[in-house]
Amino acid sequence: MDTIAIIDFGSQYTQLIARRLREMSVYSEIFSPDSPSMDPQRYKGIILSGSPSSIGGKEFSFCKEILQPTIPVLGICYGMQLLNTLFEGTVRPLSKKEYGKQAIELFSSPIFEGLGKEEDVWMSHGDSVEELSPHFDVIAMSKNGLISAVRHKALPYFGVQFHPEVTHTACGETVLANFIRLCQCKRDWTMDLLLHMAEEEIRERVGSHPVVSLVSGGIDSTVSTFFCLRALGAKQVIPIHIDTGLMRTGESEEIVELLQRAGMERIVFLPAKERFLNALQRVSDPEEKRRIIGHLFIDLLDEEIRKLDSKAFICQGTLYTDLIESGKGCGKHAAVIKTHHNVGPAIVEEKRKQGLLIEPNARMFKDEVRKAAKALGVPPHLIGRHPFPGPGLAIRILGEVTFEKLELLRRADDIYLDEIRKAGLYDAIWQAFAVLLPVSAVGVAGDERLVGNVAALRAVSSIDGMTASAYPMPPELLERIACRIINETKGIARVVYDITSKPPGTIEWE
Secondary structure: OOEEEEEOOOOOOHHHHHHHHHHOOOEEEEEOOOOOOOOHHHOOEEEEOOOOOOOOOOOOOOOHHHOOOOOOEEEEOHHHHHHHHHOOOEEEEEEEEEEEEEEEEEOOOHHHOOOOOEEEEEEEEEEEEEEOOOOEEEEEEEOOOOEEEEEEOOOOEEEEOOOOOOOOOOOHHHHHHHHHHHHOOOOOOOHHHHHHHHHHHHHHHHOOOOEEEEOOOOHHHHHHHHHHHHHHOOOOEEEEEEEOOOOOOOHHHHHHHHHHHOOOOOOEEEEOHHHHHHHOOOOOOHHHHHHHHHHHHHHHHHHHHOOOOOOOEEEOOOOHHHHHHOOOOOOOOOOOOOOOOOOOOHHHHHHHHHOOEEOOOOOOOHHHHHHHHHHHOOOHHHHOOOOOOOOHHHHHEOOOOOHHHHHHHHHHHHHHHHHHHHOOOHHHOOEEEEEEEEEEEEEEEOOEEEEEEEEEEEEEEEOOOOOEEEOOOOHHHHHHHHHHHHHHHOOEEEEEEOOOOEOOOOOOOO
């Protein structure tokens, strides 16, 4: 199978590069520059990722010998700057970061075949090429007068200062497709092959040991559990659902019913509402909430595992994005955007070290998980359900979490989702939810003064969750939703709509 290697310098978009290649049916593997245990001759091409670091800042143990004269190389952002410095060029910091959509002028080059003379691309860098390497030619310039792309004069090496992997770069798919063509890669990578490899890995690693799978109710944990069920059978898989009290209305009951219909024989249901609410008392910091919820999840899971074989495996629904945003990039240089409840707790990391952690989704993005779900027989209504965070409603209540606030948010969220379903927009929106803000506002109920909470509504369009745009909700629908929430929740006095994109924001508020 033809493969492209990606050297990860800690960019938040590194895994997105891999995903884009898989969309084009080309397999890719990611390596750290700290320990690039790769034989370059095994790969048809090499991509050097971006990085939160600067060329003149953090040093990476990068072995230049990885770059072979006959193997095409594409440097992206930091990767382009690295190529320039490796070949006697220099890089300087910019007084103002070049960020967001920028127009660039393209010159003739095989990496830009099929593109116009000018394209809009996504930039995100604080450094720029100062002195161009004598071995490279400029093949694109930004409107700011900065070098946007380079090409080696003799070798099949290319560098782009922009990010072709993000959807904001409309021509990015063409740039990557041109690189695949230059690598002479066969496009023979499929989702069926990915499913087969994941199942084979589960069987090989687990053997006859039991697998305890924590099922939160979202598509991620459901798919990872179904992976184990298909690979090992119902007798080896022990699905556990913990009722945290942080779920949406009726979800815990729906989860147990789903597992029963799938043929699970050893379902464990743990009622734990009071434990979670008690643990969250007087806690307002979002990272502390995530830490508490994550550790309590794992503590409860550990209690169940102790009743079983000491060699029992844990299965969880960790995605690529979970690892990226928690700073678990391949080279451990990625910045921590937010902590995910299933990434980092000591017990989980200990299981990881022992080789007793199964993460079937850890090479997939959200949209790929949905494709896997369909192949695994997950019901369509669950496949199409909007993403829901592991810590649940706790991170959609800004400030302290209480029973009263949870009930208020549950009702507001129900009304919101009900109205967008009635409007026929649910499937057109990637994710929609309500957030309870830690502020109060004055309103009018009848002829009386009303003081209540403020609810924020969030809806985004996205493909993979790595980037997102605010959904253009019809004003008349927003007005109807706000009216219902204020009239029916008896505790919310004002409703606002969030129009922040990602980046610079995140999809969730916490």
